[in-house]
Amino acid sequence: MSGVLAIAELRRGEDEQLAVRPGTYELIAAGRELAEQGAGPLAVAVIGPAADVPVDSVALDGVSEVIAVPSPEDRYEAHVWQAAAEALIEQRAPAVVLAGHTIDSLGFAAAVAARGRHGFASDVTAVAWTEHGAVAQRSAYGERLVAELDFPGKQTVVLLLRPGANAPAGGRHARANGGSPIATWLELDLAGRSRTERVELREAPIGEVDIAKADFLLSIGRGVGAADQVARMERLADALGATLAVSGPLVEAGWASRARKVGQSGRTVAPRVYLALGISGAAQHLGGMSRSQTIIAVNSDPRARIFDVAHYGAVADLFEVADELERQLG
Amino acid sequence: MRILVAVKQVAILAEEFALDGADTVPPHALRRRLNELDAHAVEAALTINEGEPGEVVAATVGDEHADDALLSCLAMGADRALRVWGEDLAGADALAVAAVLAALARVERPDLILCGAQSSDSADAATGVALASLLDLPRVAVVTAIERDGDRLVVQRELDGGALEVLRVGTPAVLTVQSGINDPRHATLRAIKQARSKPVSVLAPSELALDAAELEAAAGSRRLRLFELPEGAGATLLEGAPDRVAAQIAEIVREAISA
Numbered sequence A: 001m002s003g004v005l006a007i008a009e010l011r012r013g014e015d016e017q018l019a020v021r022p023g024t025y026e027l028i029a030a031g032r033e034l035a036e037q038g039a040g041p042l043a044v045a046v047i048g049p050a051a052d053v054p055v056d057s058v059a060l061d062g063v064s065e066v067i068a069v070p071s072p073e074d075r076y077e078a079h080v081w082q083a084a085a086e087a088l089i090e091q092r093a094p095a096v097v098l099a100g101h102t103i104d105s106l107g108f109a110a111a112v113a114a115r116g117r118h119g120f121a122s123d124v125t126a127v128a129w130t131e132h133g134a135v136a137q138r139s140a141y142g143e144r145l146v147a148e149l150d151f152p153g154k155q156t157v158v159l160l161l162r163p164g165a166n167a168p169a170g171g172r173h174a175r176a177n178g179g180s181p182i183a184t185w186l187e188l189d190l191a192g193r194s195r196t197e198r199v200e201l202r203e204a205p206i207g208e209v210d211i212a213k214a215d216f217l218l219s220i221g222r223g224v225g226a227a228d229q230v231a232r233m234e235r236l237a238d239a240l241g242a243t244l245a246v247s248g249p250l251v252e253a254g255w256a257s258r259a260r261k262v263g264q265s266g267r268t269v270a271p272r273v274y275l276a277l278g279i280s281g282a283a284q285h286l287g288g289m290s291r292s293q294t295i296i297a298v299n300s301d302p303r304a305r306i307f308d309v310a311h312y313g314a315v316a317d318l319f320e321v322a323d324e325l326e327r328q329l330g
Numbered sequence B: 001m002r003i004l005v006a007v008k009q010v011a012i013l014a015e016e017f018a019l020d021g022a023d024t025v026p027p028h029a030l031r032r033r034l035n036e037l038d039a040h041a042v043e044a045a046l047t048i049n050e051g052e053p054g055e056v057v058a059a060t061v062g063d064e065h066a067d068d069a070l071l072s073c074l075a076m077g078a079d080r081a082l083r084v085w086g087e088d089l090a091g092a093d094a095l096a097v098a099a100v101l102a103a104l105a106r107v108e109r110p111d112l113i114l115c116g117a118q119s120s121d122s123a124d125a126a127t128g129v130a131l132a133s134l135l136d137l138p139r140v141a142v143v144t145a146i147e148r149d150g151d152r153l154v155v156q157r158e159l160d161g162g163a164l165e166v167l168r169v170g171t172p173a174v175l176t177v178q179s180g181i182n183d184p185r186h187a188t189l190r191a192i193k194q195a196r197s198k199p200v201s202v203l204a205p206s207e208l209a210l211d212a213a214e215l216e217a218a219a220g221s222r223r224l225r226l227f228e229l230p231e232g233a234g235a236t237l238l239e240g241a242p243d244r245v246a247a248q249i250a251e252i253v254r255e256a257i258s259a
Ligand SMILES: Cc1cc2nc3c(=O)[nH]c(=O)nc-3n(C[C@H](O)[C@H](O)[C@H](O)COP(=O)(O)OP(=O)(O)OC[C@H]3O[C@@H](n4cnc5c(N)ncnc54)[C@H](O)[C@@H]3O)c2cc1C
Pocket: A103, A220, A221, A222, A223, A224, A246, A247, A248, A249, A261, A262, A263, A264, A265, A266, A267, A277, A278, A279, A280, A281, A282, A283, A284, A285, A288, A298, A299, A300, A301, A304, A316, A317, A318, A319, B117, B118, B125, B142, B178
């Protein structure tokens, strides 16, 4: 078993073109490092509808092969992806398979690992290739500790990398570089593998507000405690000249609209100022805001993970700070 | 229908603790409770069966601490509970747990299996999807709505970036549920009392024909060590009473916006 196989993630953009999602470049960066550490050459698999597979965009320096896998489905379908990944592993016998710790990957990667009895770790924050094979780090006890894992006896290890944990790969496209990327078209028998039927796709609502366009976000989390506090925080946001954003649970609880959600299943934002009140800093939240220019966090728990990405932090009661902000403005 | 809900008693680390050697947390530093998303899964199961014949069975892989989690599910309205435990299961990862749940499901033959989208302590977000593939059942991950459609289900799943996809899937199936799906009921005192008289069976892995070698082969990883993150550069702390904190925040915002 040798080599690294990264599975690209695609999304159809507003222009209807299939594009590689940015996290794929983080997989390529990690895969290149594994290759340099001795895991074997890096191949990138791009699974998608035949006519549209964006092969060129992953043909970067350090990628030895791009494997284009035509899919019978126009959309991501978890069981088709599973079948494709299983066939790729069988044919290429990679030592490491990399995919993003994204909602799409959550639908198929553990299925591939369980059925194939491969090594597996999700939400991986660091990975290295050693004389004993892959060693990975991920969080434990709800982000409070880090666990280091190895995969004894496993020929192939499937790893889902946390978005944002690796700097994205740059490098010229191999073609621009003079060399031509070795793009292989691999026809797999994927017909009939889908086990779900799409009824509808509801695009993300921009609706009432486009939080990705705001310079200053006042973002509130479950620390606000109750639905009626949301209106109050919205008034504070108005007074500050900020736009109100929220963490996932506030949307799930019906306290705020989906358009305001920051994170993996919400919007990705990078405002000049991100002021977080009562947000713990779960990976899915950080993934959507960690590239903000100035992050200020207020949380009563000194160990909250939000302080790891914040530039400024106050261990304080958010209501007391909110009261004071209002008083000083008014 | 018969709905099997896989639930986990999650561990919450105390604010202050010291690691026991290289890789264990002392038990007294842990509080335990039913994984929040699993309460949503139980609620979803009860809702699906409302006014229909059927049964909701809560199942866990865990030591006796996990009985509390099962009791919470029974108090919400689950009909009975199953717990699988044996010393070979200590430290079992998501794939090993999935193998145990798969063996259990082969005996129980549910029409639907619900899991949480992820557990709050290990956050593998993997168990349900692994379980589905071991049983060769269709699955949908990160589900925020479930409706019956004859003997099929129409479910809504979350996508990265905030889009929602509505899918039709046949049963039996495995769904992993996300919190937006419902608002779990609170058990009444009476229900909590009654829960104690509902059946809870405890099984050893051997009763499911699982031995140590099989569990080891099913596992996806081995834990080498646990450690605390080194304190990073971290945030510049804004000290003082709330009025001082607020004044500093206002100043930082002013500078950052005008820069
Ligand atoms: C597939 C999937 C996708 C997800 N997508 C997203 C996503 O897009 N966005 C997202 O945000 N989450 C998402 N989540 C949920 C995520 O895992 C966390 O559960 C969530 O981010 C936690 O939100 P929170 O920080 O507001 O709440 P909590 O984690 O409950 O934190 C509340 C914080 O408030 C603090 N606090 C409490 N009271 C006070 C007070 N008076 N003053 C100051 N501080 C106080 C507490 O110390 C705590 O740190 C997703 C989960 C899954 C499984």
